[in-house]
């Protein structure tokens with residue numbers, strides 16, 4: 001008995017003396033864009049699950065029982081914040097998850113907008129959650145994720161810092177690249193129609209005006225009067241670039257383009273990655289795809 005407890009004490013001592021062991025972090029991210037940022041920063045030290053899947057809408061989400069299970073076994077939860085995931089707090093509470101919740105957008109300068117939807121918030125000033133559509137902001141997200149991963153897995157700090165810093169530098173290069181690409185578009189052509197208001201941070205960063213029949217959340221439906229006003233505006237301002245979005249029903253924007261005598265410029269990826277074989281399987285690919293599609297749409301005759 002005495003021998004056994006002595007052995008136990010020795011084992012315990014050994015455990016206390018060892019540095020924290022390197023480990024694989026199980027991370028749950030709210031949607032695909034964030035999941036990719038976590039994967040890029042964390043590399044082989046993370047296993048990431050995205051709650052909302054590819055081509056999914058992060059504003060509205062019906063969690064499944066397997067989501068609660070993933071949360072219950074997670075080391076870290078990453079959300080975008082700024083009001084994007086109205087559904088996530090309840091899910092975290094229901095799952096019993098007690099670990100850290102990282103708000104990846106912390107430190108981003110938030111943009112506000114007037115809610116144009118015919119809902120209870122109509123006319124109110126709301127925070128725009130789509131901050132990742134500026135690549136400079138995505139670099140802030142990545143820095144927050146890097147800090148959180150290092151805190152959760154200090155034994156791998158050197159590795160995580162190396163991969164995180166490398167990725168942050170790539171995002172800053174991407175921001176500069178977007179400015180160079182879009183510099184070719186004359187000021188009078190820098191107007192775009194999209195399904196919902198997801199590009200205000202992009203517009204501010206790269207000098208493009210976006211008009212959208214749906215407000216800041218793809219959850220809301222515009223009124224017939226709002227749609228008619230938008231069609232009038234497209235005709236009056238001769239807007240050429242009209243885009244659908246991968247995560248929303250394209251029919252409304254298609255109708256607006258037809259009525260406004262504008263051509264459809266293709267599909268944008270504002271808030272959901274494509275599947276792995278699609279054109280926007282990572283944040284960097286999604287951002288590049290959007291920049292090039294927008295540029296081509298604005299320059300089309």
Ligand SMILES: [Zn+2]
Pocket residue numbers: 059130196197198216217218271
């Ligand atoms: Zn959105």
